[in-house]
Amino acid sequence: xxxxxxxxxxxxxxxxxxxxxxxxxxxxxxxxxxxxxxxxxxxxxxxxxxxxxxxxxxxxxxxxxxxxxxxxxxxxxxxxxxxxxxxxxxxxxxxxxxxxxxxxxxxxxxxxxxxxxxxxxxxxxxxxxxxxxxxxxxxxxxxxxxxxxxxxxxxxxxxxxxxxxxxxxxxxxxxxxxxxxxxxxxxxx
Amino acid sequence: xxxxxxxxxxxxxxxxxxxxxxxxxxxxxxxxxxxxxxxxxxxxxxxxxxxxxxxxxxxxxxxxxxxxxxxxxxxxxxxxxxxxxxxxxxxxxxxxxxxxxxxxxxxxxxxxxxxxxxxxxxxxxxxxxxxxxxxxxxxxxxxxxxxxxxxxxxxxxxxxxxxxxxxxxxxxxxxxxxxxxxxxxxxxxxxxxxxxxxxxxxxxxxxxxxxxxxxxxxxxxxxxxxxxxxxxxxxxxxxxxxxxxxxxxxxxxxxxxxxxxxxxxxxxxxxxxxxxxxxxxxxxxxxxxxxxxxxxxxxxxxxxxxxxxxxxxxxxxxxxxxxxxxxxxxx
Numbered sequence: 001x002x003x004x005x006x007x008x009x010x011x012x013x014x015x016x017x018x019x020x021x022x023x024x025x026x027x028x029x030x031x032x033x034x035x036x037x038x039x040x041x042x043x044x045x046x047x048x049x050x051x052x053x054x055x056x057x058x059x060x061x062x063x064x065x066x067x068x069x070x071x072x073x074x075x076x077x078x079x080x081x082x083x084x085x086x087x088x089x090x091x092x093x094x095x096x097x098x099x100x101x102x103x104x105x106x107x108x109x110x111x112x113x114x115x116x117x118x119x120x121x122x123x124x125x126x127x128x129x130x131x132x133x134x135x136x137x138x139x140x141x142x143x144x145x146x147x148x149x150x151x152x153x154x155x156x157x158x159x160x161x162x163x164x165x166x167x168x169x170x171x172x173x174x175x176x177x178x179x180x181x182x183x184x185x186x187x188x189x
Numbered sequence: 190x191x192x193x194x195x196x197x198x199x200x201x202x203x204x205x206x207x208x209x210x211x212x213x214x215x216x217x218x219x220x221x222x223x224x225x226x227x228x229x230x231x232x233x234x235x236x237x238x239x240x241x242x243x244x245x246x247x248x249x250x251x252x253x254x255x256x257x258x259x260x261x262x263x264x265x266x267x268x269x270x271x272x273x274x275x276x277x278x279x280x281x282x283x284x285x286x287x288x289x290x291x292x293x294x295x296x297x298x299x300x301x302x303x304x305x306x307x308x309x310x311x312x313x314x315x316x317x318x319x320x321x322x323x324x325x326x327x328x329x330x331x332x333x334x335x336x337x338x339x340x341x342x343x344x345x346x347x348x349x350x351x352x353x354x355x356x357x358x359x360x361x362x363x364x365x366x367x368x369x370x371x372x373x374x375x376x377x378x379x380x381x382x383x384x385x386x387x388x389x390x391x392x393x394x395x396x397x398x399x400x401x402x403x404x405x406x407x408x409x410x411x412x413x414x415x416x417x418x419x420x421x422x423x424x425x426x427x428x429x430x431x432x433x434x435x436x437x438x439x440x441x442x443x444x445x446x447x448x449x450x451x452x453x454x455x456x457x458x459x460x461x462x463x464x465x466x467x468x469x470x471x472x473x474x475x476x477x478x479x480x481x482x483x484x485x486x487x488x489x490x491x492x493x494x495x496x497x498x499x500x501x502x503x504x505x506x507x508x509x510x511x512x513x514x515x516x517x518x519x520x
Contacts, residue, residue, distance in 0.1 A: 018263065025259060030209075030246045037245055047247070051258060058263050108245050122242075141243040144209065147202070162200065169196035172239060 006070050013057070014064050021061070025054055028071065032078055034142070037108050040082045049081045105138040125175050133168040140165055190222070193229065198236035199243075208240050223510070227475060230515060234508055249511060257317070264318065313337040314355075316469035319446070324349075328369065331358040331446045334466040335390070356388040358446045361403075376425045376432075380405045385417075386443040392462065396425045399442045407432065440486070450487040450495065457481045460499065468492040470509070475517040 006027055012020035029050065036046035053074070057064065067073045103111070106126055113119045126134060139150045140161075147165075151158040190197075198204045206212035207219035223233055241248045247255070314320055314334050322330045325343045332338050336355020349369040361369045363382025371378040373389035376396050383403025389396040398407060399422040406416045407423050413432050415423050422437035441451040450467055452460060460483060461472040470492055483502070487495050496507050496514065504519045 021263070022256075022260070025256065026210075029252065029255070033247045034245045043247075047251075047255060051255060051262075054259050055262050105245075109242065112242070112245060137243055141205075141240065142245055144205075144244075166196065166200045169199050169239065172242075173194070173196045173235065 010064075010067060010070055013061055014066075016061055021054075021058060024070075028074055031071070032074060034108075035075055036078055036082060037111060038102050039079055040085075041103070041107075041111050043111060045085060046082070049078060049085065053078055053081060105142050106134075108142075125172065128171050128175055129168050133164055133171075136161055136164050137168050191226070191229075193232065195232045195235035195239060198233060199239045204236065205240070208237060209244075227515070230508065230510065234510060237510075250509060253512070264320075308342040309339055310342055311337065311339050316466050324351075326362050326364065326367075328359065328361045330360075333357060333445055353387055353389060355390050356386070356445070358384075358386045358443050360384045375427055375430070376407060376409050378405050378407055386446075388442075390462075394427055396427065397437075397442075398423045398425075399437045399439070401439065401443065444486075448489045450490075452483050452485050454482045454484055456483075464492070464495070464514075468495075469512060471513045473513060473515050475515055 006024065009020040009024045009027070013024060032050050032053075033046060036049060037043060040046050040049075106123070109126070110119045110122050113122050129137065136150060136154070139145045139153065140147070145153070147158045147161050150161045154161070193201075203212070203215045204219060206215035210216055223230070237249070240246075246252075312320065312322060312332065314332050314336050316334050318334050320332045322332060322338070322340075324330065324340055326349060328349075330338060330340075330351075333356035336353070336357060338351060338353050338355075338357060340351040344367060347367060349364070349367050350372065351370070352372045354373070359369075359371065359380075361380055361382050361384070365381050369380045369382070371380075371387055373387060373396050374391070376389070376398075378385070378387060378398050380403065383405055384401040385403075385405055386399045386401070387396070388398075398405065398417065400417040400419055402419055404416065404418065406414060407425070408414045409425060409430060409432055411430055413430075415432050415434060417423055417434070420436060422435050422442065423432060424435055425432050438451075438453065440449055441453050444451050445467075450463060452463070455463075457472075457474055457477070460481070461474075464470055464472050468491075481503070483499065485498060485502075487498070492514075499505070500507050500516065503516075505516045506519050507514055507516050509515075
């Protein structure tokens with residue numbers, strides 16, 4: 001259903017509409033970013049690749065094809081860009097380009113932390129959760145499944161999922177203060 | 190929800206939909222709720238940070254920076270670069286003033302009947318953006334953020350007239366045959382060729398014109414006139430229709446065109462307006478303190494560096510939530 005709006009934006013972009021282009025950017029940015037972080041370990045590289053991707057779309061706006069699957073078009077585009085970057089650095093080391101494996105949730109979260117200290121803190125933070133809680137947190141916030149779908153998938157009651165996640169969040173909140181202050185929302189001094 | 194802690198917000202289905210912007214209803218609901226519950230802001234911000242951490246998404250502030258970066262890219266080539274005409278170099282220093290004031294579009298009737306309809310260009314800058322425009326006579330205009338200019342594609346009549354809302358810095362090519370008129374609500378600036386800054390933001394109670402080079406003459410609706418020499422500034426009080434002459438500090442007045450942000454004994458309102466124009470962030474002071482008299486100069490610093498400096502001197506802390514910055518007294 002959301003597809004139709006995005007198709008309208010896409011077609012308006014092909015006529016050079018700036019507002020439609022920015023709407024597409026807002027709709028797909030975060031999905032592209034999380035997807036990119038599964039492919040690449042370097043978040044700055046992912047940000048740059050997405051920026052380039054959209055710059056190229058804008059430059060070629062009058063020559064873009066009609067696309068039925070906008071999301072997969074953009075994902076493929078980004079993946080190709082990221083792989084090109086990686087194979088480039090691999091090639092220069094005379095190593096055969098390996099097919100990059102998808103990164104685990106824990107790895108992705110750790111890669112989000114820009115300095116080494118925070119990477120470690122993130123790792124420790126995740127060990128405060130039970131394996132079950134970690135899995136539910138992943139399904140809820142990373143895969144963005146509803147409580148019902150998670151319950152179905154794990155064969156438990158939705159209430160259990162809710163309680164487990166609630167507990168996990170409480171735990172994280174308690175231990176996250178250190179990280180939090182280093183994150184983007186912070187108080188001065 | 191009044192008892193909600195950060196973890197409760199984060200666990201809430203509708204709050205997540207608001208955070209992910211996946212449901213417009215949830216977005217509208219929570220935006221309103223957050224605005225009306227400033228006391229819960231710390232918990233909301235903590236909840237959003239938790240979600241930033243767990244969803245693997247790019248945090249909102251960084252996303253805004255990325256978006257600005259893209260917008261800067263697509264705006265790099267303004268659509269209004271017009272071919273330059275050879276400037277006339279006629280030396281003249283006496284300037285005449287004819288002013289109309291209220292009727293923005295009031296062009297000389299004779300000229301209007303003789304010439305074909307003029308094609309107008311309208312150019313607006315959002316907050317945070319400045320644009321350099323070249324007019325058909327070779328004059329340049331640097332248009333400040335949150336400002337709009339209307340000018341003809343070609344100056345075909347006996348005068349070169351433009352209309353401005355907001356602020357701009359003008360470098361006008363000399364042409365004694367065709368005076369240049371800047372119309373702002375209630376005040377007209379007339380020149381032959383010169384450099385000056387006009388500030389006429391609609392939310393302000395005054396219009397100011399500062400002259401850096403050449404000569405300009407001003408006239409209001411009551412035909413009060415004032416001639417300026419370089420280094421002089423005219424301030425026009427809209428309510429009292431009073432035109433008076435002052436001196437000015439050129440960095441404070443026109444430093445914006447070179448990316449300076451200058452405050453001289455500025456009150457909170459002045460700072461908030463400047464921050465919104467320059468960076469596109471709205472400033473809210475949660476517990477107004479005694480009147481502010483803030484002085485400081487910034488050059489190409491990002492919004493957080495500016496905030497930190499101001500907060501340090503005022504003993505405040507700040508938190509950023511989307512495009513709003515909340516300031517409150519340090520505990």
